[in-house]
Amino acid sequence: xxxxxxxxxxxxxxxxxxxxxxxxxxxxxxxxxxxxxxxxxxxxxxxxxxxxxxxxxxxxxxxxxxxxxxxxxxxxxxxxxxxxxxxxxxxxxxxxxxxxxxxxxxxxxxxxxxxxxxxxxxxxxxxxxxxxxxxxxxxxxxxxxxxxxxxxxxxxxxxxxxxxxxxxxxxxxxxxxxxxxxxxxxxxxxxxxxxxxxxxxxxxxxxxxxxxxxxxxxxxxxxxxxxxxxxxxxxxxxxxxxxxxxxxxxxxxxxxxxxxxxxxxxxxxxxxxxxxxxxxxxxxxxxxxxxxxxxxxxxxxxxxxxxxxxxxxxxxxxxxxxxxxxxxxxxxxxxxxxxxxxxxxxxxxxxxxxxxxxxxxxxxxxxxxxxxxxxxxxxxxxxxxxxxxxxxxxxxxxxxxxxxxxxxxxxxxxxxxxxxxxxxxxxxxxxxxxxxxxxxxxxxxxxxxxxxxxxxxxxxxxxxxxxxxxxxxxxxxxxxxxxxxxxxxxxxxxxxxxxxxxxxxxxxxxxxxxxxxxxxxxxxxxxxxxxxxxxxxxxxxxxxxxxxxxxxxxxxxxxxxxxxxxxxxxxxxx
Amino acid sequence: xxxxxxxxxxxxxxxxxxxxxxxxxxxxxxxxxxxxxxxxxxxxxxxxxxxxxxxxxxxxxxxxxxxxxxxxxxxxxxxxxxxxxxxxxxxxxxxxxxxxxxxxxxxxxxxxxxxxxxxxxxxxxxxxxxxxxxxxxxxxxxxxxxxxxxxxxxxxxxxxxxxxxxxxxxxxxxxxxxxxxxxxxxxxxxxxxxxxxxxxxxxxxxxxxxxxxxxxxxxxxxxxxxxxxxxxxxxxxxxxxxxxxxxxxxxxxxxxxxxxxxxxxxxxxxxxxxxxxxxxxxxx
Numbered sequence: 001x002x003x004x005x006x007x008x009x010x011x012x013x014x015x016x017x018x019x020x021x022x023x024x025x026x027x028x029x030x031x032x033x034x035x036x037x038x039x040x041x042x043x044x045x046x047x048x049x050x051x052x053x054x055x056x057x058x059x060x061x062x063x064x065x066x067x068x069x070x071x072x073x074x075x076x077x078x079x080x081x082x083x084x085x086x087x088x089x090x091x092x093x094x095x096x097x098x099x100x101x102x103x104x105x106x107x108x109x110x111x112x113x114x115x116x117x118x119x120x121x122x123x124x125x126x127x128x129x130x131x132x133x134x135x136x137x138x139x140x141x142x143x144x145x146x147x148x149x150x151x152x153x154x155x156x157x158x159x160x161x162x163x164x165x166x167x168x169x170x171x172x173x174x175x176x177x178x179x180x181x182x183x184x185x186x187x188x189x190x191x192x193x194x195x196x197x198x199x200x201x202x203x204x205x206x207x208x209x210x211x212x213x214x215x216x217x218x219x220x221x222x223x224x225x226x227x228x229x230x231x232x233x234x235x236x237x238x239x240x241x242x243x244x245x246x247x248x249x250x251x252x253x254x255x256x257x258x259x260x261x262x263x264x265x266x267x268x269x270x271x272x273x274x275x276x277x278x279x280x281x282x283x284x285x286x287x288x289x290x291x292x293x294x295x296x297x298x299x300x301x302x303x304x305x306x307x308x309x310x311x312x313x314x315x316x317x318x319x320x321x322x323x324x325x326x327x328x329x330x331x332x333x334x335x336x337x338x339x340x341x342x343x344x345x346x347x348x349x350x351x352x353x354x355x356x357x358x359x360x361x362x363x364x365x366x367x368x369x370x371x372x373x374x375x376x377x378x379x380x381x382x383x384x385x386x387x388x389x390x391x392x393x394x395x396x397x398x399x400x401x402x403x404x405x406x407x408x409x410x411x412x413x414x415x416x417x418x419x420x421x422x423x424x425x426x427x428x429x430x431x432x433x434x435x436x437x438x439x440x441x442x443x444x445x446x447x448x449x450x451x452x453x454x455x456x457x458x459x460x461x462x463x464x465x466x467x468x469x470x471x472x473x474x475x476x477x478x479x480x481x482x483x484x485x486x487x488x489x490x491x492x493x494x495x496x497x498x499x500x501x502x503x504x505x506x507x508x509x510x511x512x513x514x515x516x517x518x519x520x521x522x523x524x525x526x527x528x529x530x531x532x533x534x535x536x537x538x539x540x541x542x543x544x545x546x547x548x549x550x551x552x553x554x555x556x557x558x559x560x561x562x563x564x565x566x567x568x569x570x571x572x573x574x
Numbered sequence: 575x576x577x578x579x580x581x582x583x584x585x586x587x588x589x590x591x592x593x594x595x596x597x598x599x600x601x602x603x604x605x606x607x608x609x610x611x612x613x614x615x616x617x618x619x620x621x622x623x624x625x626x627x628x629x630x631x632x633x634x635x636x637x638x639x640x641x642x643x644x645x646x647x648x649x650x651x652x653x654x655x656x657x658x659x660x661x662x663x664x665x666x667x668x669x670x671x672x673x674x675x676x677x678x679x680x681x682x683x684x685x686x687x688x689x690x691x692x693x694x695x696x697x698x699x700x701x702x703x704x705x706x707x708x709x710x711x712x713x714x715x716x717x718x719x720x721x722x723x724x725x726x727x728x729x730x731x732x733x734x735x736x737x738x739x740x741x742x743x744x745x746x747x748x749x750x751x752x753x754x755x756x757x758x759x760x761x762x763x764x765x766x767x768x769x770x771x772x773x774x775x776x777x778x779x780x781x782x783x784x785x786x787x788x789x790x791x792x793x794x795x796x797x798x799x800x801x802x803x804x805x806x807x808x809x810x811x812x813x814x815x816x817x818x819x820x821x822x823x824x825x826x827x828x829x830x831x832x833x834x835x836x837x838x839x840x841x842x843x844x845x846x847x848x849x850x851x852x853x854x855x856x857x858x
Contacts, residue, residue, distance in 0.1 A: 029858045198856035208852050214844035217653055219645075236852065241837050243652055248678035252645040255638065259618065259649025262636050263657065264840035267649070285639050376853060381846045415840060416616045416634035416650070417657050426629075426637040427621070435629050436637070 003033065003058045005069045005186050007135060008085065010051040010078025013044050016128045020072065021052035022370075023153060024132055027146040028056045029199050029372045032192030036061045036484070038369040038560065043224070043308040049077050058191050062336050062371060063484030066564040069186045070138060072131050079104060089185050093134050093176075095127070109138065109181055116171045126168035133172030138180060139188040143173050198375050202366035202481075205337040206296055207232035209344035210268050211240065214383045215294070217267040219245045219256035221275060224308050225364040226298040229270040250275040254282030258291050262425070264415035266348055266385075270296040273315045274305065280322045283357055287327025289425040290403065290411065290450070292351035292358075292386075294344070299363040301558045310558030311364035313480055313531040317539065319359045320509050326447070328354065328454035330461075331509035333361040335483025337371045339506050345381050350460060352386040354410065354453045361508075363531070365560040366481035389414040389421065401432040405445055409452030454510055463515045465504040469494050472501035474525040477549065479505040479537050482561045486529055489566035505537070511544040520547045527551040527570070531561055576606050583632045588623060593770030593781075596744035597691055598627055601660075603751035605633075608658075608758050616657045618647040620672065622698050624664035624691035624770075641671025644679040647686045653839040655828045658758060659686040666696050669705040669725050676727075679763055680734040684827040687757045687764045690727065691744075693772040694779055701775035711778065727767050729807040732800065732820045737762025740818045743788050744770045745781050749816065756818060762826045769814070784814070791817035798822065 007024060009017050021037055029035045036055045042048040053068075055061050068085040071078065073094040083092065083106050094101065096110030111134040113127035121129070129150070136146050147166055154162035200208075207229045210218070220230045234244035247253035250271055257267035271279065276297045286293050297319060301312035319331050330350050334340035340362065347358040389400055389412040397404060400421025404411040411432075416423040424434030429446060431437045465483075468476075468490045478486040483504050490502040503519050505512070520526055520541070528538040528549045533556035538549040553569040555561050581602045588594045605615060615633040619625035621640035628635040634657075638646045643661040651659045668676055668690045679688070695713065696702040702715040706727070710719035731739040738760040742750035750768065757764035769788070771781050795817070797803060803820035828835050 026858060194858035197858055198853060199858045200856040204856065208855075211852055212846045212849045214846070216839045216842065216844075217649065219649065237831075238833075240849065240852075241833050241839070241842065243831070243834060243839065245648075245652065247645065248674050251642065252675055252678070255642040255645035256649035256652075258638070259636065259646035259651075260653045260839075261649075262646070263616070263650035263654045265653035266844075267653075281639060282642070285642075289636070289638070372858065378846060378850050378853070383844055383846065415654070417613065417654055417840075419611075419613050422613060422632060422634050424635040424637075426635075427639050428637065434635065436626070 003056060003188055004061070005056050005139065005188055006065055006067060007054040007070045007072065008051055008068045008082055009072040009074070010049065010082055011074030012047050013042065013050050014046040015074045017050055017052045017074070020128050020132055021054055023146070023149055024135060025054045025370060026199060027136065027141070027149045028054070028188065029197065030145045030149060030194050031142060031190030032194055033058060033188065034061050035199065035372045036063060036369065038064050038365060040559070041309045049081065051078065051082070056188055063488060064560065064562060066562050070135060072135055073099065075099065091138060091181055091184060093131065093138065107181065109176070111172060111175055113172070116175055117168050120171035121164040121168040123164060126164055129165040129168035130172035133169035134176045137173040137176035138184055139186060141188045142190050143170065145190065196375055197372045199370055199372050200337055201368055201370045202334070202337055202340050202362055203228040203298070203368070204232055205340035206344045206360060206362065209341045210294070210348070211236055211242065212378060212381050213345040213348045214266045215268050215348060216242045216265040217257060217260040218269065219247045219253040220269045220271060221247050221250050221253050223272045223275045225300055225367040226270040226272050226296060228367070229296060229298070250278035251282065254279040254293070254295070255285070257293050258282060258286055258289070261291050261293055262289070262416070266352070268294040268296065270298065272298050272300050273302050273318065276315070276318070276322070281324070284323035284325055284327065285427050286357040287323060287325070287329065288427050290355040292355050294347045294351055294358050294360065296360045296362060298367045299361065301556070307558040309364065311481070311531060311560050312556060312558060313363055313482070313536070315361065316479070316508070316536040319361050320540070327450055328356050328457060329509065330356065330358045330457060331361060332358070333480035333506050333508055334366065335480060335504055335506050336366070336373070338373050338376070339483070340366065341376050343506060349382070349384040350457065353384055354457050355386065355413065356453065356457070361480060363481050386410070387412045391420065394420070399433070402434045403430060403432050403446070405432055405449050408456060409449045458510045461507045461510055461512055464512060465506070466501060466519065467504070468501035469499045472499045473523065474498070474500045474527065475519060475523045476500060476502045476527050476529055477537060477541070478502065478529045479508060482529060482531060485561045485563050485566060488563040489570070492563060492567060493570065511540065513544050516541060517545045517547065520545065525550055527553055529553045529561065529566055531555050576609050576611055578602055578606055580612055581605055581631050581633070583630055586630050587626060589774050591773040592623070593693060593744035593772065594623060594627060594691060596747050597689070597750065597768055597770060598630055600742070600744070600747045600750035600754055601627065601689070602631065603747070604754035604758060607751065607755045610658055614658055616650055616659045618643045618650065618659065618661045620663040620667040622664040622667045624662060625667060627662050641667050642675065643667065644672060644675040644688065648679065648682065648684045651684055651686050652827070652834065655685070655835045655838055660689065660758070661686055662689045663691070664697070665690060665692045665694065665704045665706045669727055673705070677734060680731055680736045682827050683737055683762045683824050685761055685763070687754070687766070689754065690765065690767050691770045692727070692767050693770040693776055694724070695772050695776040697772050697775055708778070726807060727765065728819055729804060731765050732804050732807055735822070735824070736765060736820065737824045738764035738818070738821045740766050741816045742766055742768045743784055743816050744768055745784060746816070749790060753818065760821065762824050769816070787812060787814045788816050789813055791815050791819070
């Protein structure tokens with residue numbers, strides 16, 4: 001039996017969509033199912049129209065789909081806006097006491113959420129729990145799993161609240177069992193247990209990886225969609241003796257982490273494109289002073305304030321080229337939570353090994369989407385802090401020089417505060433011992449030294465992910481968070497008889513020139529699939545390999561790429 | 575014992591007669607007075623003639639960007655509270671470009687000392703108005719005289735509840751070095767605003783001009799009296815007070831989270847296994 005069913009929960013901001021969605025998703029995950037959720041919110045605290053989407057499968061799912069099987073409508077707008085997304089025999093669950101539906105002829109299932117909540121749990125506040133129970137019942141799922149999740153979520157609020165939520169859910173469940181739709185065709189069954197899996201979003205993957213990788217200091221300024229990275233890190237301050245400091249602005253944030261890193265701590269900041277714009281001066285400072293830092297950019301649509309709560313991949317070229325002057329850096333763009341976790345760990349190691357800034361490029365879609373994924377292998381987290389100046393090197397090199405010219409370009413580090421030597425660095429061009437200079441040959445030597453590190457760094461960059469038909473005639477190219485949608489689109493195309501291969505880049509800079517050239521050279525037809533309006537990866541490929549990508553599939557309405565969107569664009573004009 | 579010789583370091587690139595020489599001498603004397611070895615001191619500077627000062631000393635140094643001294647100094651102090659951190663810059667660096675960081679450093683009360691060489695003019699860029707230039711002051715960018723009112727750093731600092739603020743004069747090295755010593759020894763964020771003649775671009779506020787006006791606050795003045803301090807901060811013109819203008823006991827950033835002093839971040843031995851429990855948050 002194959003399961004691939006999606007729920008959409010729609011309503012106004014403040015109606016509790018996220019709680020319904022999260023509990024429903026977790027109940028499914030607890031039955032061994034693979035779950036992917038994403039949210040579509042307006043930038044407001046109350047009102048408007050938001051929705052939360054959950055995709056459930058017995059196979060791995062890492063992206064959303066446009067085919068919806070069950071809509072839970074908390075307002076009429078949800079029905080109007082989303083009824084056309086329903087598959088054949090799909091159902092809309094709604095509260096008929098609140099929403100008049102005489103003008104619709106879809107499959108409607110009236111469950112009076114508030115009335116049931118009042119009758120069975122003595123509080124209309126439990127209406128959302130009624131809705132969850134109703135949805136679970138409709139797809140024939142196990143109520144016990146929902147009950148256990150409700151207990152986990154509400155026990156901290158006291159036994160009474162927990163019990164009432166369970167009563168309300170059971171009432172919703174029973175109501176649909178008795179008054180439900182006969183032979184609803186989309187059924188979900190428990191397929192196992194969940195002990196080998198975890199459920200988290202992109203931001204949680206990055207923040208937890210930072211903590212496991214020894215990041216001890218984060219300074220940042222709240223900005224959607226990066227804020228939950230900041231909050232997650234801050235929530236661990238007490239237990240793990242790390243520090244989060246909310247800076248007065250992003251300029252301060254990046255300079256604080258540079259100061260902390262210079263003094264000896266693994267340090268990180270997180271922001272979105274607008275905040276990163278303010279950090280660019282500091283990025284260049286990290287490049288010049290060879291101070292390792294990690295910067296997470298959770299992209300959202302620009303320019304300027306753009307769509308604050310939506311998604312875009314508009315900052316690839318910005319991340320790669322940002323900063324005055326020339327200096328080495330690395331740029332990663334994870335495609336799912338697993339990649340986000342392991343690449344964050346790698347980002348810290350490379351930053352310190354090469355004493356460079358490393359940028360992790362995520363976006364709202366990855367930041368806020370929850371994935372079930374296999375438990376991370378934490379034993380693979382290795383902390384490599386790079387080369388250090390030691391007592392024995394005093395004999396070899398004499399007094400400590402922070403920017404000692406070496407064959408590798410890497411100058412051993414020392415942290416200030418030790419008798420072993422004084423640590424001096426400068427944003428001006430500097431001598432080996434870190435003092436201001438204006439000498440031409442010193443500048444040349446330093447530029448060459450800094451870029452020798454880039455040559456070594458190139459060897460640490462992983463090869464892109466390739467998937468699909470071996471003897472393909474068409475290559476679909478993507479990067480970052482579109483991984484799941486691209487992979488599913490590739491699979492569908494090949495299942496339908498096309499010969500398509502997918503190339504996904506998540507370690508983007510320094511650019512893996514050879515690996516990408518090799519894939520492109522053998523194919524006449526290449527398509528860059530990106531969530532931006534100009535095809536920034538296509539530009540980059542042309543700049544780095546000299547090969548022109550033939551076609552672009554672009555989405556820039558602030559909504560995430562779906563397999564269906566890719567397929568529609570793929571077939572256009574064919 | 576540490577001596578002045580431990581801090582001697584090479585030639586300077588300042589104009590002959592520059593007020594910075596007096597400040598450099600006063601800083602060295604203060605460091606000797608507090609008996610710190612050069613490796614125990616981290617100086618953080620920005621850009622401007624003042625920001626070059628640490629290059630002419632022996633100590634750890636992060637010479638960063640214009641206006642960004644305080645965030646760098648803050649980050650370093652948080653992860654290694656054992657370092658004595660001194661930020662140094664000019665009025666352009668600290669009160670214009672870095673004005674926001676200045677206000678928030680006061681709020682944060684991070685235990686660092688901030689020395690501002692206040693010469694009311696931009697020196698390195700060769701003679702433009704600064705945030706503390708007097709009204710009507712004619713410079714290359716204010717040919718009709720500066721219109722904006724000068725920023726009063728001391729009154730601003732007191733209004734925001736700074737832990738320690740004093741004013742020094744680069745023409746009185748002994749007095750200045752004592753003031754800097756007190757600032758270093760103060761727990762919390764300390765500002766020393768230093769009146770510094772710019773012999774090349776400021777022909778108004780000269781050594782002579784200052785010598786006629788400055789007077790030292792004596793024991794009859796109580797720097798703990800916030801209202802008196804606020805009044806003192808506004809005294810300018812015929813008589814200009816120098817010395818400790820305001821000080822108060824305030825919990826410092828580090829004292830507020832004593833664990834980061836007991837278990838300093840840079841001394842923590844990281845073992846990823848001790849952090850595995852974090853992933854329990856994501857259990858299904």
